[in-house]
Amino acid sequence: MPTLRWDGDALFGDLANTGQLIEPGQEIDVDEEDADHYLGHRSGDWERVDEPAEGDGDESGDESEETDDDADSEDIEPPFDPTEPTVSELKDKLEDGDYTDAELEALKEAEDRSTAVDAINAELEEE
Structure with missing residues (x-):
């Protein structure tokens, strides 16, 4: 389940989806399909704070390689x-x-x- 953080300057009213007000800096866990909804918000103030789940969940050394690839794609x-x-x-x-x-x-x-x-x-x- 993705963890997202609201980086806006004011409360985010998510009354339609969760019925809650989200404070600046607050992190929430959302379903994978809802993550795109938040990340695509017009404010651009949502940030994913965990890595997207990929593969079969194997905890081997591949994860560091994925993190390196993710950093390269952000550039x-x-x-x-x-x-x-x-x-x-x-x-x-x-x-x-x-x-x-x-x-x-x-x-x-x-x-x-x-x-x-x-x-x-x-x-x-x-x-």
């Missing part, structure tokens, strides 16, 4: 500013371009519009 800049084109233009760029998963993830992190994030997620799923 990748989006290939273009996703907030400039319209969502339709963004979809066209995604279809016409040949972007790596890391570049698509960087685009998703830079994007606030839910329909644009959905288009990026769809492109990630196609690969």
Whole structure:
């Protein structure tokens, strides 16, 4: 179960999902499918504080390699500013371009519009 932290400056009202008010700095555990909802919030003030679950849960030395890979993917800049084109233009760029998963993830992190994030997620799923 992912752990997320609210880094906003004010209370976050999550009345529709959990019925609670979340204070700045507070960490919450959410279902995997709900994590994207919070992380995609327009404020951009949610942060995942645990590593996403991958593989079969084997606790061998592979985890340090995954952490290194995750750090490298965070350093990748989006290939273009996703907030400039319209969502339709963004979809066209995604279809016409040949972007790596890391570049698509960087685009998703830079994007606030839910329909644009959905288009990026769809492109990630196609690969």
